[in-house]
Amino acid sequence: MASVLDELKRKEIVDLLAQGKRIDGRAFDQPRPLSIETGVIPKANGSARVRLGDTEIVTGVKIQPDKPFPDLGDKGIFICTAEVLPLAHPDVEPGPPGEDVIELARVVDRGIRESGMIDMSQLVLEKDKSVIGIFADNSVVDHDGNLFDACSYATTAAILSCKVPKWEIKNEAPVLVEGHESAPPITTIPVSVTMGRIGEHILVDPNAEEWDCIDARITITTNSDGNICAIQKGGNDGFTVEQLLKCADISASAATKIREKLKQTKG
Amino acid sequence: MGGRESTLVLLDKNGIRCDGRKVTEPRRIMIKAGVLKNADGSAYIEFGDNKIIAGVFGPRDVHPKHMSNTDTGIIRCRYHMSPFSVTERKNPAPSRREIEISKVIKEALQPSLMLEKFPRTVVDVFIEVLQADGGSRCAAIDAASVALADAGIPMRDMVCACAAGKVADTIILDVNNEEDQAGQADMPVAYMPNLNKVTLLQLDGVLTHNEYKKCIETAIDGCKLVYQIQRKALTDKFFENGGNQ
Numbered sequence: 001m002a003s004v005l006d007e008l009k010r011k012e013i014v015d016l017l018a019q020g021k022r023i024d025g026r027a028f029d030q031p032r033p034l035s036i037e038t039g040v041i042p043k044a045n046g047s048a049r050v051r052l053g054d055t056e057i058v059t060g061v062k063i064q065p066d067k068p069f070p071d072l073g074d075k076g077i078f079i080c081t082a083e084v085l086p087l088a089h090p091d092v093e094p095g096p097p098g099e100d101v102i103e104l105a106r107v108v109d110r111g112i113r114e115s116g117m118i119d120m121s122q123l124v125l126e127k128d129k130s131v132i133g134i135f136a137d138n139s140v141v142d143h144d145g146n147l148f149d150a151c152s153y154a155t156t157a158a159i160l161s162c163k164v165p166k167w168e169i170k171n172e173a174p175v176l177v178e179g180h181e182s183a184p185p186i187t188t189i190p191v192s193v194t195m196g197r198i199g200e201h202i203l204v205d206p207n208a209e210e211w212d213c214i215d216a217r218i219t220i221t222t223n224s225d226g227n228i229c230a231i232q233k234g235g236n237d238g239f240t241v242e243q244l245l246k247c248a249d250i251s252a253s254a255a256t257k258i259r260e261k262l263k264q265t266k267g
Numbered sequence: 268m269g270g271r272e273s274t275l276v277l278l279d280k281n282g283i284r285c286d287g288r289k290v291t292e293p294r295r296i297m298i299k300a301g302v303l304k305n306a307d308g309s310a311y312i313e314f315g316d317n318k319i320i321a322g323v324f325g326p327r328d329v330h331p332k333h334m335s336n337t338d339t340g341i342i343r344c345r346y347h348m349s350p351f352s353v354t355e356r357k358n359p360a361p362s363r364r365e366i367e368i369s370k371v372i373k374e375a376l377q378p379s380l381m382l383e384k385f386p387r388t389v390v391d392v393f394i395e396v397l398q399a400d401g402g403s404r405c406a407a408i409d410a411a412s413v414a415l416a417d418a419g420i421p422m423r424d425m426v427c428a429c430a431a432g433k434v435a436d437t438i439i440l441d442v443n444n445e446e447d448q449a450g451q452a453d454m455p456v457a458y459m460p461n462l463n464k465v466t467l468l469q470l471d472g473v474l475t476h477n478e479y480k481k482c483i484e485t486a487i488d489g490c491k492l493v494y495q496i497q498r499k500a501l502t503d504k505f506f507e508n509g510g511n512q
Contacts, residue, residue: 231470238464
């Protein structure tokens with residue numbers, strides 16, 4: 001149920017869009033300022049604190065030996081989770097993740113996985129028995145909209161900056177070899193760009209106020225070659241084919257600057 | 268995609284796929300409307316080896332009450348796979364995948380429904396995948412949309428869904444299970460054919476911008492084929508003469 005204040009805010013946002021303006025003064029294709037800090041959690045193998053406008057994420061990457069998936073014995077494993085902490089927003093309550101948070105984690109996971117960012121075939125200790133697992137856990141600490149991109153950048157930065165320990169198989173069990181850490185096998189840098197549609201207008205990186213007004217949204221992830229590697233459409237309305245093609249172009253160009261920034265976090 | 272190694276030939280030199288289909292040929296699709304007695308609307312679909320049943324209840328009172336909206340009706344959706352629907356037994360508890368699919372299906376169907384006519388109510392869509400093949404979310408949407416129409420809920424359009432994808436560097440229509448596992452990309456699309464709007468779009472796998480465009484167009488062609496089959500399912504149920512009155 002929308003309150004009167006929500007209705008007024010929506011009207012203000014829509015009226016401004018008609019004049020070609022966004023509520024926080026950005027251009028339609030301009031994401032909020034992005035800051036990335038890596039190595040913030042020394043006990044993790046890789047970590048990042050990302051601020052996208054006032055949305056803030058802390059992501060830790062833990063790396064440990066694990067069993068491979070039964071049908072993928074020659075590949076390491078990657079698992080990505082997300083949690084929106086109760087301190088991030090007054091409407092968040094503690095408890096098991098709802099469908100929004102499950103979708104968030106799966107969209108971030110899909111962008112990393114489908115881009116082939118990490119060469120999983122280099123993370124095998126013993127085929128079909130023991131592989132290296134990369135676990136990326138996102139904690140949303142401040143929620144001002146577009147968690148998809150913020151978590152995606154934080155996960156990417158945490159992976160890029162991580163150090164992979166070395167294990168050797170002795171008596172059929174992996175044993176840590178101290179002092180032999182290496183950079184992760186990175187093949188490309190995926191960048192997700194989320195766009196909201198309000199009426200005919202496509203807005204890159206909607207903030208929370210805009211997010212509450214969007215008719216539909218789409219997250220498009222591109223790799224370093226500019227090719228598209230993952231998409232998720234969401235929201236309660238659709239897109240025309242023309243809008244979908246426009247969104248793909250916007251995402252590819254918006255991703256370039258962000259990719260440069262992520263590249264600098266490489267350890 | 269999953270990157271699974273396979274000796275399967277996905278596309279032979281005559282342009283024939285691993286299950287004998289041509290590049291733009293969908294699998295066999297059969298839809299039947301009104302298959303359940305108790306549900307307000309229902310449909311059964313066979314889409315390749317997918318066997319899926321959809322039941323719709325409502326508009327009806329919302330429980331729990333705090334979910335109800337005084338401005339509009341709401342839609343809830345549950346996509347669930349039976350434990351026996353896949354090769355290895357599936358744990359019957361809803362997985363994260365099923366929860367995500369339930370959400371995207373809900374958002375694919377919602378734009379087609381005039382829920383604002385039914386404030387404080389809910390339309391519940393229950394989807395049970397009895398046997399799963401590639402493209403079960405698309406088949407589920409196809410059945411659910413017919414079930415919603417069967418329930419007599421006012422609609423702006425049907426929602427039809429079909430996937431396109433890429434195997435052996437070729438864009439193909441309607442990705443099957445093997446192509447999903449070993450192929451290069453899978454893009455499920457749901458589409459409202461009269462309003463010309465895409466209401467579900469997902470992609471796993473790498474596509475150039477040109478391939479992206481071709482994939483959307485191919486999937487929409489598939490959706491339009493599905494639409495005719497959905498119409499036939501509804502006219503078969505409601506008109507003895509097949510709707511030619």
